[in-house]
Amino acid sequence: MAKPPIIFKRNTNILLDHIAATVAVGDALPAEQRMAEVTRGSRTAVRASLAYLQERGLIAGLDDRRLLRKPRPADYFDEAELQSGAQRIQEVLMERIYRNDLPPGADFTETELARAAGASTISVREFLIGFSRFGLIEKKPQGGWRLCAFDRTFATELEQVRRMFELAAVEQLVALPAGHPAFDRLDALIARHEQVKAGLPQTSEAFPALDREMHTFLIGLLDNRFAMGLNDLVSLVFHYHYQWDKGDEVPRNERALDEHLALLRALARRDRKGALTAMGRHLDSARSTMLDSVARRANGVGR
Template identity: 65%
Template sequence: MSKLPTTTRRCTNLLLEYIAGNVAVGEALPTEVRMTELGEGSRTAIRSTLAYFIECGLIAGMKERCLLRKPRPGDWFDVSELHSGTERLQQVLMERIYQRDLPPGAEFSEAELSRASGVSTIAVREFLIGFARHGLIEKKPRGGWRLCAFDPSFAQELGEVREMFELKAIERVAGLPPDDAAFGRLHDLLARHEALGAASAASHADFPALDREFHTFLIGLLDNRFANSLNDAVSLVFHYHYQWDKRDELPRNQYAVQEHMAILRALTQRDVPAALAAMRTHLRSSRTTMLDALRERESRAHND
């Protein structure tokens, strides 16, 4: 069997987890519709997963879906296989920026990103060349790359385009059928936000990764290549905010978690007008805080 796409491998692991705890040997697997919810995938992904189950000996065939044996550890895909090379590279770059290993003006090489992400230098170069069009990184004349600073006008323009796409994504939810897998994902995101909101203030340092996942999921509902491409720049500027003053980071994160929950609660209840209003509030506060931080930074630099 050919190598399964990343999304299908994730779907497979989720279904294996469900089967291990809820389906006895001899019992039938859930319906395809139910499996799209459990596996958070499309019907195409589910059918690829079923083909994988047949190959592993978990079921006899596409129509004979009774469980022949319980899942074994070797049936699951390793965590390292659940992320594509580009995803691993994005994660490494974003985390280094967020952790201040790469402040504005910092230089880095293709080789070091290749080692950290396990992605070939050729793939790293292609990713960086594509990402450079956003103006947030630039290639140095004698080799290597540099992380660029950005000004309030850049953040303002990006925020306006971001708002257009994310509000459209909220509207897209209104057209989804009640049994669409997206609602299972929305409930999961809401539960994770509620858990973070109830945790200690120090735990909110984990928010940027959840923030990126939340907005990336919404943008993904559009299935729009231009929106997906823009999301890389949005993540860098708004989600990992590498120019933000870290002193009030935790209160900012706590407030943003509450804003996310307002959006998610409205979406899980299919209350699109309330979700649109909550998203506008969130985008407005995010953009305002970003612009205030940039102006404060420029003011400090001028005074120094």
């Protein structure tokens, strides 16, 4: 049997979040059109997700759509299953940079990266050519690729552009009309942040994926391809750099969770001033933490 497509899995996870946040056990699920708006998909795609919910025992059938139980973690598709080929290549590259501590100037080949990512060399080449525009890697004249330096200047420039897009995303969200599906996503994100925070320190490892999800959601509201491209880079650079520096991971994640919750709650209240202040505080904190991590790495301090 063919594997379900990535879009189906992603849409189903979004629908599960919506159900968890807004539908009580025994109540009927929203109309198909409403669920299509929430997932940003078609009614046909919604029906596919409903069939999955029936299979998992969340609803009795496609006609009887009353919720039999709340979604559980096992109902969700794993984050790794939602990755495209390019995302897997990104993950493997950054794993090699930070988990293996490859120094600036280290060489690598398309073949070894393709083997590690389970991708074709053509896919790897296309990704590396596109990714090289950010200045983290460069093509060697004699073949192969080289890792460039990641320094304070790069981190500062990246944060400056990130700030511009993230603040614009806050402005975009608070201007949305009441009842927009984005506010359902906000409720679900708040609930999941509270769950992760309540489980610390055991749940600390869940934070990077949750952080990527929140920022991707906000940036996605801009519907701007350049913003999304930058968001991919920010997520990779910030979180994989943090993985190298594990010294204060739990308190760092707890602080970021508090900052996220302050932002999300202000957005849910449509409090423009409060949301902009909370986002600014979070970006200041992320910038400071990243620059400290860069300095520690340059001084050979870390794991």
